[in-house]
Amino acid sequence: MPQNLSLPLDQLLNKVNTEGVPYSLLKTAEQAMPVIKGLASLSHADSDRISFLSNPRMFNLLLETKAGAVILPQAAVDKLPESVPFVVVVCEDPYLLYARISHYFDETRIDLIPKVIHPTAIIDESAEIADGVAIGPYVVIEEGVKIGTGSVIGAHSVIAKGVTIGKDTRLHPHVILYRDVQIGDRCLLHSHATLGCDGFGFAPDNTVEKGAWCRIAQFGTVIVGNDVEIGVCTAIDRGALGNTIIGNGVKLDNHIMIGHNCEVGDHTAMAACVGVAGSSIIGKRCTLAGAAMLAGHLELADDVHISGATGVMSSINKPGRYTSAYPIEEHSEWQKNAAVIKNLYKLRRRVQELEKKR
Structure with missing residues (x-):
């Protein structure tokens, strides 16, 4: 990490957005204020790094860490030896404060990116590019595109006709935005994310031959709110008639598929390989944990949590956690249990008949 990001711990914390995350510094008179130039795990930190502990089971790492500062809840501070080599940042939500500090280093690093337009970029004359926008090599920007101030467009990205990108949004290399897609402020799109491709819409057409399909043109678009993050190779289809909508603060991991006309509410998060069929x-x-699958045309209420590899085949109207994945076990045992499960209905009927005879 560049040397010019280094700051004494107290000055660093003054630059971080700590709203709603109160903290205090705990150090002895003999301890110097450490100069921090980055973050690291407890086991890999050096004296110029800040780390954190949020899992009590990792407490023993505090006795071995070389970190210059560690963020700890009061309960962990109470268990520390009388003397420790690091400065303690007392905070009841160490993970959140760590996240806030990470923003300082990430945003400062992004600020160092030259706000220039690379000479190989192909930009239509009608495009409106605000001041302070960085555009990388071989970017293609088509007619009517609008890009807000402070945004960064990575190399080889393609921004199609009519796309709007808000302020301080970053596209990593090779992002594809199809026509008329709208991206809000402070969003982050990772490489090969593709937004606005046609939804999977086909009508059976036996006039051609039995089993043939007629493609349905997709006239909607994708609208993405503010503070959204979209992972590598994630695809979001445009709506057929209406729009596909991604709310504010949504976080999407890598390799996610969201079908046409879906709506995703504010601050929803999906882990890798989730699939959401159209109009949900x-x-x-x-x-939605990894590899969860949602059938089309269903609804999930607010505050619903879907476990990994769970298939959701009907709407869920009540908040809570839902799981349908079969627990893992040794294969031969799974075969035995699977054979029993196939006969559960028959077994239930036999039990009911026996109960009637009692």
Whole structure:
């Protein structure tokens, strides 16, 4: 990490957005204020790094760490030896404060990117590029595109006709935005994310031959709110008639598929390989763990949490956690249990008949 990001711990914390995350410094008179130039795990930190502990099971790492400062809740501070080599940042939400500090280093690093337009970029004359925008090599920007101040467009990205990108949004290399897609402020799109491609819409057409399909043109678009993050190779289809909508603060991991006309509520998060079929509506603050699958035309209420590899085949109207994945076990045992499960209905009927005879 560049040397010019280094700051004494107290000055660093003054630059970080700590609103709603109170903290205090705990150090002896003999301890110097450490100069911090980055973050690291407890086991890999050096004296110029700040680390954190949020899991009590990792407490023993505090006795070995070489970090210059560590963020700890009071309960952990109470268990420390009388003398420790690091400065303690007392905070009841160490993970959140760590996240806030990470923003300082990330945003400062982004600020160092030259706000220039590379000479190989191909930009239509009608495009409106605000001041302070960085555009990398071989970017293509088509007619009518609008890009807000402070945004960064990575190399080889393609921004199609009519796209709007807000302020301070970053596209990593090779992002593809199809026509008329709208991206809000402070968003982050990772490489090969593709937004606005046609939804999977086909009508059976037996006039051609039995089993043939007729493609349905997709006339909607994708609208992405503010503070959204979209992972590598994630695809979000445009709506067929209406729009596909991604709310504010949504976080999407890598290799996610969101079908046409879906709506994802504010601050919902999805882990890798989630698939959401078309026209599904997902509420606010939901979480979908890795490889969860949602059938089309269903709704999830606010605050619904879907476990990994769970298949959701009908709407969920009540907040809570839902799981359908079969627990893992040794294969031969799984085969035995699977054979029993196939006969559960028959077994239930036999039990009911026996109960009637009692």
